[in-house]
Amino acid sequence: MIAEQSNPDIFVVEIGTPLGKIKGQVAVDSNPMRLAELVPIVYGITDIMVKRTMDRLMEGGKNISCGPGCGVCCRQLVPVSPPEAFFLVEMMESMSKGEQSEMMHRFDNAAQIIKQHDIVDALMDPSLDDDHYLPVARKYFSLQVPCPFLENDSCSIHPNRPVACRDYNVTSPPSWCSDPAMHDIEKVSMPFPLSIFLARFTAELTGWKLHFIPLALVPEWVSENIAIKNRQWPGVDLFQRFMSLIGSGPSSAGEKKESPESIPEKQL
Numbered sequence: 001m002i003a004e005q006s007n008p009d010i011f012v013v014e015i016g017t018p019l020g021k022i023k024g025q026v027a028v029d030s031n032p033m034r035l036a037e038l039v040p041i042v043y044g045i046t047d048i049m050v051k052r053t054m055d056r057l058m059e060g061g062k063n064i065s066c067g068p069g070c071g072v073c074c075r076q077l078v079p080v081s082p083p084e085a086f087f088l089v090e091m092m093e094s095m096s097k098g099e100q101s102e103m104m105h106r107f108d109n110a111a112q113i114i115k116q117h118d119i120v121d122a123l124m125d126p127s128l129d130d131d132h133y134l135p136v137a138r139k140y141f142s143l144q145v146p147c148p149f150l151e152n153d154s155c156s157i158h159p160n161r162p163v164a165c166r167d168y169n170v171t172s173p174p175s176w177c178s179d180p181a182m183h184d185i186e187k188v189s190m191p192f193p194l195s196i197f198l199a200r201f202t203a204e205l206t207g208w209k210l211h212f213i214p215l216a217l218v219p220e221w222v223s224e225n226i227a228i229k230n231r232q233w234p235g236v237d238l239f240q241r242f243m244s245l246i247g248s249g250p251s252s253a254g255e256k257k258e259s260p261e262s263i264p265e266k267q268l
C-alpha cells in the first residue's frame with residue numbers, strides 16, 4: 001500500500017489486494033477526524049473489490065442471484081465494526097425527526113425480540129470464535145428479525161449499508177436463502193473483508209478487544225460508547241495509520257501474507 005500526499009488534503013492511494021491493485025485519490029480532512037469518517041473510504045474500496053469479484057464470476061459464466069426485493073439475508077445476523085456502528089448512528093442523526101423516531105422504534109422492536117431469546121451475551125462476546133458463531137447466527141436467523149433498515153424487502157440505506165451487506169452475495173437460487181439448513185448456499189467468497197481492519201484499528205486505538213456489534217443492537221451499543229464515537233484524532237495521521245494497517249493484509253493475487261482474525265460473516 002502506498003499513500004502519498006500530493007497536496008495537503010488529497011492522497012494518492014495504491015492498495016495491493018488479492019484481486020489486484022486498487023489505485024485512487026482520497027480526500028482527507030486535515031482537521032481532526034472521528035472513526036466514522038474512515039467508513040466511506042472503506043465502502044469505496046469494498047465496492048471496487050465486489051465489482052471485480054462479480055466481473056470474474058461473470059467471466060466464468062456465473063451470475064449473482066441477489067436483487068432488489070429479496071430481503072431474506074436481511075434477517076441474518078449482520079456484524080458491524082465499531083466505526084461502522086458510529087457511522088450508521090451518525091447517518092440516522094442526519095435524518096428528519098420523524099424518520100429518526102420511526103427508525104428507533106424499529107431498532108427497539110428488534111432489540112426486544114433478541115433480548116427475549118437470551119443470545120445478547122453471546123452476540124456481544126468478543127471471544128466468540130468460528131465454532132460458536134455459527135450456532136448463534138443460526139439461532140438469530142430463526143428469530144426472523146428484519147433489519148430495521150429493511151423496507152418492502154429492500155435496503156433503505158443501500159449506499160450506506162455495512163461492509164457485511166456489501167460483501168454478501170450468492171450465486172445459488174434466492175429461494176434457498178430462506179432455508180439454509182436444507183441447501184448448500186453458494187456465497188461468493190470475498191478475500192479482503194475490510195470491516196476486520198476497521199475493527200482491528202479500533203482495538204489498537206482504544207485498547208478494546210476486537211469485536212463486532214450485531215446491527216440490530218447498534219444504537220444501544222453506540223449510546224454506551226459515545227465518548228469513542230465523538231473522539232477525534234488528527235485527520236491525516238488517523239488516515240495514514242489506517243492505510244498502513246490495510247497494507248499489512250493480503251497484498252497480491254494468490255498471496256496472503258497474514259490472515260486477519262476471522263471475521264464473523266453475514267452468512268449461515
Ligand code: SF4
Nearest residue numbers: 074147149150155165
Ligand atoms: S443494512 Fe440493508 S442490506 Fe444490510 S441487512 Fe439491513 S436492510 Fe439488509
